[in-house]
Each structure stands twice: as structure tokens, then as C-alpha cells.
Amino acid sequence: xxxxxxxxxxxxxxxxxxxxxxxxxxxxxxxxxxxxxxxxxxxxxxxxxxxxxxxxxxxxxxxxxxxxxxxxxxxxxxxxxxxxxxxxxxxxxxxxxxxxxxxxxxxxxxxxxxxxxxxxxxxxxxxx
Numbered sequence: 001x002x003x004x005x006x007x008x009x010x011x012x013x014x015x016x017x018x019x020x021x022x023x024x025x026x027x028x029x030x031x032x033x034x035x036x037x038x039x040x041x042x043x044x045x046x047x048x049x050x051x052x053x054x055x056x057x058x059x060x061x062x063x064x065x066x067x068x069x070x071x072x073x074x075x076x077x078x079x080x081x082x083x084x085x086x087x088x089x090x091x092x093x094x095x096x097x098x099x100x101x102x103x104x105x106x107x108x109x110x111x112x113x114x115x116x117x118x119x120x121x122x123x124x125x126x127x128x
Contacts, residue, residue: 001066004042005058005118010046012051032070039069060123064113074110077102 007013015033019026033052036042043055062105065075075081080102081110096102 001036001041001054001061001118002121003050004054005061005122008054008058009078011049012070014051014055018052036066036069039065041065041069043077053119058119059117061118062114062117063111063121066118074106074113076105077108079107 003018004013015029016026018024018030022029033044035043037044037052037055041061042052044050044052066072073081077096079096079099096113
């Protein structure tokens, strides 16, 4: 996403080129790109000058958007992912004694990921 952010407004990049630049297997990147496209985070164009690009400005895409798009949940434990509310631990007959801790951790994770955008990472990451 950072590489796509650097190219924002300059046209799409092929997944083959992106896979080579990132050192990732092309089939793996195709899966990720498909998920991100379905979530509306990237767009694709077919043809000779086709490829993938960010669907929104880098400042408008948070790491939470990306993580949710790829993982489906930011919950550190299954009971929170399943919709367990405060004090609810729905995965066992006996409530989990650490449920409050997991809720606090999820809040921290979510806030951190929501506070970082692709543009922020573009500032930190060094071009290859």
C-alpha cells in the first residue's frame, strides 16, 4: 500500500512489478489485491497500461482499514471477534477472567491502527 501511495496520481502499477519490488510471490499478492479491491481500498484497470492503484488518497486510508480488509477483525481473541460485549465472554461456559484486559488491548490496537495512514507510512519508509 505504501508503494501504491507513492504512485498515487501517476497511474496503476502491475501486480507483477509490485511483487518483484516487494519480494512477494505473485499469487499471494493477487489474493491480497483482490481482497483490498473488494474493500474499496484499491482499484484495478485492465489492459496494457493496467494495474492497481489506491482507490482513495493515501491520507484517507488508515492501517485499520487495511487490517480489517485483510483480517476481517481487529479482535485479539475470538470472544471479542464474535461480538462479546463488556464483561461478556461467549466462548466458554465460565467467563474468561482476562476478558477486560482483552477489551482494553483491542481498544488500544484499534486506536493505534486508526491513527496511522498510508501517507504516514510513506513518510517513514525509505524508497527502495
